[in-house]
Amino acid sequence: MIIGFQGFGGQARKPVRGIPCLVLGLFLFLVGCTDPPVTPPDTPLLARRILGYGVVKASYTRVMDEPSAGAVALGYIRERTILEVLERRLVKDGEHSAYWFLTEGTYRGWLPEAAVDLYDNEGKARTAAESP
Numbered sequence: 607m608i609i610g611f612q613g614f615g616g617q618a619r620k621p622v623r624g625i626p627c628l629v630l631g632l633f634l635f636l637v638g639c640t641d642p643p644v645t646p647p648d649t650p651l652l653a654r655r656i657l658g659y660g661v662v663k664a665s666y667t668r669v670m671d672e673p674s675a676g677a678v679a680l681g682y683i684r685e686r687t688i689l690e691v692l693e694r695r696l697v698k699d700g701e702h703s704a705y706w707f708l709t710e711g712t713y714r715g716w717l718p719e720a721a722v723d724l725y726d727n728e729g730k731a732r733t734a735a736e737s738p
Contacts, residue, residue: 656710658725658731660688660690660709660717660723661689661725662683662687664721665684666685668681669682669709670706670716672716673697673706674697677716680713687711687712688728688735691708692707693708694706694707695708707722
């Protein structure tokens with residue numbers, strides 16, 4: 607139903623059709639634009655004890671006492687072993703540079719980044735370690 611309005615002086619004005627549609631459209635737009643509330647992670651990123659979880663890629667990888675290829679080997683870790691990664695460090699040796707991970711597991715020591723795949727949670731690391 608269209609409602610007519612009378613203006614000043616008794617003259618009939620044209621019915622207003624667009625304003626109700628505009629108001630309804632604006633209302634629906636505003637209702638649809640509400641974002642879900644943001645919830646912080648259980649452990650703040652800066653307070654995390656570990657960087658993530660690493661899965662060893664090579665058959666037998668040496669764990670070193672320092673982040674260097676010439677360091678003392680503490681032992682060996684088998685392929686697909688899951689380790690907690692505590693630190694990542696860039697080591698420069700002349701013109702070459704490489705990242706090393708400080709890991710916690712069978713041994714607490716350093717592994718070259720090239721020997722480890724890093725995942726942000728243990729579930730992803732387990733899935734990667736169990737896949738063929």
